[in-house]
């Protein structure tokens with residue numbers, strides 16, 4: 248590997264073509280007509296450089312379900328998707344609810360060396376929603392955890408949620424809530440609406456999400472702490488968030504690529520399969536076209552702060568079975584940028600904001616989320632916006648195959664990704 252790279256004629260976040268010189272891990276120079284003896288030259292013609300993408304919500308499955316994903320395979324998928332940092336969710340086995348487990352995940356991330364893996368700690372012991380986990384010990388560990396989540400489960404007990412919000416104030420932490428009132432979603436299989444009625448599946452009503460977000464923004468305001476809302480999926484949730492932000496509550500929210508593109512109609516049959524194809528089963532469920540429109544508008548406006556993948560790999564036996572028995576979740580890392588490009592168009596500054604700068608800020612990842620500029624870490628990705636790709640599950644780097652975009656043609660291709668000056672992806676291929 249070379250220790251310096253000269254990227255010729257690249258557009259930095261949609262600006263005029265220029266050259267980028269990468270040396271000693273940083274962006275050494277930016278400007279037209281650069282020369283650098285000994286540097287490996289990358290043709291940037293037609294490419295857009297974005298700050299390395301940051302995912303606030305990734306399931307890496309290690310420890311426990313290494314058949315579905317490992318820290319290394321998930322890191323490779325992330326790098327191929329243009330990511331330079333991912334926040335690893337705590338619902339592993341064992342659960343990441345102690346300093347020992349978060350340090351293990353952090354170390355595995357370092358060893359893989361393809362993206363920065365920032366572990367998220369569980370809020371409650373074993374995700375059981377009964378006792379607070381060792382939040383302080385996880386914060387003090389080498390993994391320096393700042394974000395905590397029981398994702399996959401809601402912290403349903405309001406007293407526990409209040410205490411968690413209070414506790415993390417001491418070290419500037421944030422609670423990322425999986426907003427789902429469990430009493431309203433017992434036995435739920437898909438979004439509650441016209442399609443669930445037609446298909447005869449038990450519904451997951453929008454209000455089960457909205458009621459928890461409303462409660463939690465009030466709790467966050469009451470205790471003066473930070474709340475982050477995972478995978479926002481309904482128009483009503485957007486309304487609650489808009490209200491809370493207008494009041495000055497310290498709340499941020501994410502939306503997944505799939506909730507920006509797909510609807511509950513697909514459960515009745517879609518390009519990747521169906522009817523009742525579990526590839527479309529996800530939590531929260533795919534919603535209606537009206538919800539999709541509200542989420543897109545909220546993302547553009549900033550009521551929703553970030554795109555997060557909720558990359559949820561599942562082994563074949565957990566997905567290719569009867570709908571009711573299938574695990575919820577979809578792959579996301581390798582297709583996120585393409586889906587967002589499809590949804591937002593080439594709005595590069597907005598894409599950089601929602602997929603890199605803001606998520607880096609929310610997660611407290613100071614080295615990430617910076618546009619390539621002199622003196623900044625050379626941590627960025629190069630996108631070919633003119634390329635179109637057909638999603639082929641067998642070509643994905645993830646160990647799992649549960650992509651809802653199989654066979655779909657999407658815009659954009661990640662050509663290269665750099666992490667602190669080292670390429671993790673070149674010519675569209677992982678370097679390791």
Ligand SMILES: NC(=O)N[C@@H](CC(=O)O)C(=O)O
Pocket residue numbers: 306338398399400425528529530531557559560574575576577
């Ligand atoms: N988002 C999903 O559909 N699945 C998540 C957890 C969850 O939120 O249920 C998973 O870990 O598989």
